[in-house]
Amino acid sequence: MPQYKATIGLEIHAELKTAIKMFCRCKNDPDESRPNWNICPVCTAQPGTLPVINKKAVEHVLRVGRALGSTLADFTEWDRKNYFYPDIPKGYQISQYKYPLVSGGSLAGVLLTRIHLEEDTGTSKHDRGDYSLIDYNRAGVPLMELVTEPVIHDAEIAVRFAKELQLLLRSLGASDANMEKGEMRVEANISISETDTFGTKVEVKNLNSFKSVGDAIAFEIKRHAEVLERGEKVVQETRGWDENTGKTWSQRKKESANDYRYFPEPDLPKLMVTEVFGKDHEKLPALPELPWEKRERLKREFGFSDTIVEMYVSDQTLGNFFKEISGMETNQELVKLASNYISSDLAALMKTANSTLGKVTARNFMGLMGMLFMGELSSRGAKDALTVLFNEGGDPETIVRSCGLIQKSDTDFLETIVKDVIATNEKVVAEYKAGKEASLQFLIGQGMKASKGSANPKILGDLFKKLLG
Numbered sequence: 403m404p405q406y407k408a409t410i411g412l413e414i415h416a417e418l419k420t421a422i423k424m425f426c427r428c429k430n431d432p433d434e435s436r437p438n439w440n441i442c443p444v445c446t447a448q449p450g451t452l453p454v455i456n457k458k459a460v461e462h463v464l465r466v467g468r469a470l471g472s473t474l475a476d477f478t479e480w481d482r483k484n485y486f487y488p489d490i491p492k493g494y495q496i497s498q499y500k501y502p503l504v505s506g507g508s509l510a511g512v513l514l515t516r517i518h519l520e521e522d523t524g525t526s527k528h529d530r531g532d533y534s535l536i537d538y539n540r541a542g543v544p545l546m547e548l549v550t551e552p553v554i555h556d557a558e559i560a561v562r563f564a565k566e567l568q569l570l571l572r573s574l575g576a577s578d579a580n581m582e583k584g585e586m587r588v589e590a591n592i593s594i595s596e597t598d599t600f601g602t603k604v605e606v607k608n609l610n611s612f613k614s615v616g617d618a619i620a621f622e623i624k625r626h627a628e629v630l631e632r633g634e635k636v637v638q639e640t641r642g643w644d645e646n647t648g649k650t651w652s653q654r655k656k657e658s659a660n661d662y663r664y665f666p667e668p669d670l671p672k673l674m675v676t677e678v679f680g681k682d683h684e685k686l687p688a689l690p691e692l693p694w695e696k697r698e699r700l701k702r703e704f705g706f707s708d709t710i711v712e713m714y715v716s717d718q719t720l721g722n723f724f725k726e727i728s729g730m731e732t733n734q735e736l737v738k739l740a741s742n743y744i745s746s747d748l749a750a751l752m753k754t755a756n757s758t759l760g761k762v763t764a765r766n767f768m769g770l771m772g773m774l775f776m777g778e779l780s781s782r783g784a785k786d787a788l789t790v791l792f793n794e795g796g797d798p799e800t801i802v803r804s805c806g807l808i809q810k811s812d813t814d815f816l817e818t819i820v821k822d823v824i825a826t827n828e829k830v831v832a833e834y835k836a837g838k839e840a841s842l843q844f845l846i847g848q849g850m851k852a853s854k855g856s857a858n859p860k861i862l863g864d865l866f867k868k869l870l871g
């Protein structure tokens with residue numbers, strides 16, 4: 403088979419987080435389960451209604467553009483994208499064609515073409531047999547569309563790009579961007595060629611997980627190669643991805659921009675962006691720390707491994723929690739110790755509680771870590787106390803005391819335990835005396851058990867050595 407080079411460009415839609423819809427005052431609530439609850443004459447296209455622009459949605463798109471180093475528009479215009487489908491009540495979608503809000507920029511090394519703002523459609527249910535149902539709760543929800551240049555050459559980079567965009571949207575508070583919920587939807591354009599001239603592209607829709615994005619692209623690249631090998635031509639079309647079969651299927655021959663008969667939206671004025679956000683868009687709210695800045699800083703300040711860094715960057719709850727404790731504690735060693743417990747034990751506990759921190763607060767957590775750091779508590783004791791703290795909350799010192807987890811360094815008490823262990827483990831003691839070092843660990847383990855985890859293992863070891871030496 404000849405060497406084909408794959409080319410991929412992505413079009414990604416994200417539902418923006420706003421209180422109300424794009425052009426009316428209906429609630430923008432992706433969790434509303436009652437069909438046709440958040441609707442009004444505007445978003446159901448009743449005659450005589452007029453759209454009003456949602457400033458917050460414009461702000462979100464501009465901030466995404468700012469984060470990506472793009473050019474922000476001084477003005478923008480709206481266009482009607484005409485097509486008929488029951489989930490689009492006006493018979494057209496208000497979108498931006500000629501004058502997008504954002505142009506250029508890059509993310510994860512991928513160049514962007516543009517980002518524009520439009521409105522989402524309603525949702526249809528076709529599972530009823532001879533009729534369909536339509537829910538207009540989503541109709542008119544602000545939707546941003548980001549388009550990349552055709553500069554991606556393999557599936558992994560495409561997936562990485564989509565993941566990075568999700569992180570960015572979340573960190574900006576622009577979108578929750580959950581792919582399973584349809585809050586972020588990826589379309590992949592794919593072509594292959596033996597030369598530098600692009601081949602015919604196919605657009606794949608219905609990609610509602612990162613895995614689907616990667617699998618569908620890989621599938622298409624292979625399919626195109628097989629088509630060309632048979633001496634046939636790739637047909638320019640839109641294809642759907644079937645998660646169950648792991649295959650794409652032909653949906654329709656691709657429409658071109660002409661088919662949509664784009665024309666300027668007569669019901670909306672040209673939006674003078676600089677009049678609203680300032681000449682240099684300086685009135686845009688400041689950006690938070692961006693995911694890639696955070697990665698860089700966590701490595702620089704704490705020397706964390708990539709795995710830990712990714713955990714703090716991708717899990718906002720964990721990331722913010724670490725940020726809070728690293729902000730209140732100046733002892734870097736203690737912060738690192740705390741991080742070990744956050745990324746392992748606390749993260750595991752969170753999995754049992756819907757990814758929440760339970761009753762743990764930065765303050766009570768650091769109280770516990772302080773006791774561990776000072777040697778008042780064994781690591782086993784800290785784990786146990788953390789579980790109690792997570793489930794019940796409260797003062798860490800009280801918990802540690804009431805659970806009897808204070809690490810015992812009291813030699814008399816420990817000597818009784820050590821003598822007891824020696825008396826009941828004659829065989830192991832004999833082995834130790836015969837020179838088997840590993841037996842000491844076993845004896846210390848028995849001592850820890852007898853003290854219910856409260857003994858200081860170092861002191862126990864010393865006592866065994868003394869009494870057996």
Ligand code: ADP
Nearest residue numbers: 409410411412413550551552591592593600603
């Ligand atoms: P269309 O007019 O068919 O919608 P666009 O030029 O608007 O095409 O591009 C849509 C998307 O397809 C963009 O993400 C772009 O990068 C990508 N794209 C364009 N040409 C190709 C190609 N030959 N192979 C892969 N992707 C492409």
Ligand code: ZN
Nearest residue numbers: 426428442445
């Ligand atoms: Zn409405």
Ligand code: MG
Nearest residue numbers: 413549658659
């Ligand atoms: Mg296009």
